[in-house]
Amino acid sequence: QKEVEQNSGPLSVPEGAIASLNCTYSDRGSQSFFWYRQYSGKSPELIMSIYSNGDKEDGRFTAQLNKASQYVSLLIRDSQPSDSATYLCAVNLSNQAGTALIFGKGTTLSVSS
Amino acid sequence: DAGITQSPRHKVTETGTPVTLRCHQTENHRYMYWYRQDPGHGLRLIHYSYGVKDTDKGEVSDGYSVSRSKTEDFLLTLESATSSQTSVYFCAISPRPLTMNTEAFFGQGTRLTVV
Numbered sequence: 001q002k003e004v005e006q007n008s009g010p011l012s013v014p015e016g017a018i019a020s021l022n023c024t025y026s027d028r029g030s031q032s033f034f035w036y037r038q039y040s041g042k043s044p045e046l047i048m049s050i051y052s053n054g055d056k057e058d059g060r061f062t063a064q065l066n067k068a069s070q071y072v073s074l075l076i077r078d079s080q081p082s083d084s085a086t087y088l089c090a091v092n093l094s095n096q097a098g099t100a101l102i103f104g105k106g107t108t109l110s111v112s113s
Numbered sequence: 114d115a116g117i118t119q120s121p122r123h124k125v126t127e128t129g130t131p132v133t134l135r136c137h138q139t140e141n142h143r144y145m146y147w148y149r150q151d152p153g154h155g156l157r158l159i160h161y162s163y164g165v166k167d168t169d170k171g172e173v174s175d176g177y178s179v180s181r182s183k184t185e186d187f188l189l190t191l192e193s194a195t196s197s198q199t200s201v202y203f204c205a206i207s208p209r210p211l212t213m214n215t216e217a218f219f220g221q222g223t224r225l226t227v228v
Contacts, residue, residue, distance in 0.1 A: 104155060105155035
């Protein structure tokens with residue numbers, strides 16, 4: 001059973017702080033890694049994707065990937081109350097037929113003003 | 114926003130009845146997915162399709178079947194609904210395999226309650 005693990009939280013940070021979200025995965029064959037944000041009652045929306053070891057920055061968001069350790073993280077700098085949401089880590093699951101995404105259970109982030 | 118429409122958006126049904134949820138896309142994407150989301154479990158893959166008439170099981174496929182007779186529609190059927198299938202169901206699509214530089218886009222979800 002391929003798994004993706006996240007701390008469920010809640011993770012609470014003050015406005016302007018850095019929020020650090022972590023994820024580990026079990027399938028060494030995974031090649032693509034995604035972070036989705038989901039507001040309560042809404043559908044998931046993609047905020048970052050990363051495919052190579054190292055860091056990838058997009059505005060206030062930085063994704064970090066370490067395939068040797070099977071670890072991916074998301075840093076949110078200058079956190080805002082509007083960042084309060086559940087963050088889902090997703091990893092591609094490959095087989096002969098095609099590919100799909102396996103998700104972690106999500107980490108709830110709360111940013112206080 | 115990606116052109117994905119799920120129908121119905123809300124449904125209440127009785128135990129033992131058949132239920133079909135529809136996902137319709139206007140993006141001509143090859144890959145389509147059905148997920149369910151439950152508190153404490155996150156998003157779990159039910160079935161996915163990698164082309165017309167080509168489908169495969171996900172991690173929680175028991176009690177569900179799917180069909181894809183044309184590119185734009187992916188149907189999820191609960192043959193005999195049970196209370197454990199009460200959930201929010203999300204459809205997702207992607208143009209290519211989820212390997213490099215490809216993302217999955219999600220529909221707005223269907224809230225299904227089985228009483």
